[in-house]
Amino acid sequence: MSITRKWSAKQQRALEILIRLKRLYPDAHCTLNYDTPVQLLVATILSAQCTDERVNQVTPELFRQFPNARAIAQADIEVLEALVRPTGFYRNKAKNIQGACRMIVAEFGGQIPRRIELLIKLPGVARKTANVVLANAFDIHEGVTVDTHVKRLTQRLGLTEHSDPIRIERDLMRLLPMEDWENWSIRLIYHGRAICQAKKPKCDACLLADLCPSARIEG
DNA sequence: CTCCCGATAT
DNA sequence: ATATCAGGAG
Structure with a gap:
């Protein structure tokens, strides 16, 4: 298989994940309080x-x-x-x-x-x-926000092979349309807090599990 | 790579 | 006791 086709499949998967995240967290927003x-x-x-x-x-x-x-x-x-x-x-x-x-x-x-x-x-x-x-x-989108949640979930979802946040950001910028960069990050953060925690991810309750190479159903 | 560092969950 | 939380600098 060509490297091009493989990358395109990864992009398709990222877009499907984004669609589900938008449905799961329609009102996701920055949870820091500020006035300016x-x-x-x-x-x-x-x-x-x-x-x-x-x-x-x-x-x-x-x-x-x-x-x-x-x-x-x-x-x-x-x-x-x-x-x-x-x-x-x-x-x-x-x-x-x-x-x-x-x-x-x-x-x-x-x-x-x-x-x-x-x-x-x-x-x-x-x-x-x-x-x-x-x-x-x-509302300026010069890059993709890669924090600890975005890093962890993007790695678990198999959308990057890197551990350096700068390289992960570059991968995500190629996988996702610019208008969805912030949609992606804020919703992955919500999902990381609620379901895909660092220690004990709730894979049995995760609506992305069928798209996730790291998903494990605990017995 | 290490260090910075308090609060909370497990 | 140990790991983790919208990381960054030396």
């Missing part, structure tokens, strides 16, 4: 290796005291650390959100730049965070 693009950026930096639910517990007070980039840029770093502490990695995260906000104030007039090449220069921001902000705040 800058707040979304901050919340997304805080969400590294931490549930959105926990991020949403600290951001109301964080954004009440420091509602915009200028305020975060001028904040006492120890106050920021105390506010973000429950999200883990709190020293790095406090330093990164302040560093990012200082750069946003100094170079972009306090507004989030809308180009991924500029966003990923901000401290604590790589492609995953940049894709989340661009897609949700501006």
Whole structure:
């Protein structure tokens, strides 16, 4: 068989999975709470290796005291650390959100730049965070968001052979039409939380099992 | 590769 | 005790 035909079959399978995910999670949306693009950026930096639910517990007070980039840029770093502490990695995260906000104030007039090449220069921001902000705040789709759920499920579904998120993103960008890139990521994340968990995936309850080479029905 | 790091589930 | 959570930097 040719490599071309094999890849096309994989693409067909990805599209069928996407159709089912849309039917399963019709109202899937970003579960981080925010009022502005800058707040979304901050919340997304805080969400590294931490549930959105926990991020949403600290951001109301964080954004009440420091509602915009200028305020975060001028904040006492120890106050920021105390506010973000429950999200883990709190020293790095406090330093990164302040560093990012200082750069946003100094170079972009306090507004989030809308180009991924500029966003990923901000401290604590790589492609995953940049894709989340661009897609949700501006409806700009420069790439596919690849977080821990998208990585795990895409691997289990046999849609990539890679473990590097950058290479996984490149595979997904070729498999899926651009207008569905964010549909794909947000729904895989919902499915990863509800069914295809890292530890004990509920394959017996998974409506993608017949399309999944990793599916196992436990006895 | 390691480190950053708290909260929760198993 | 160990693994995991919308990762990123050195």
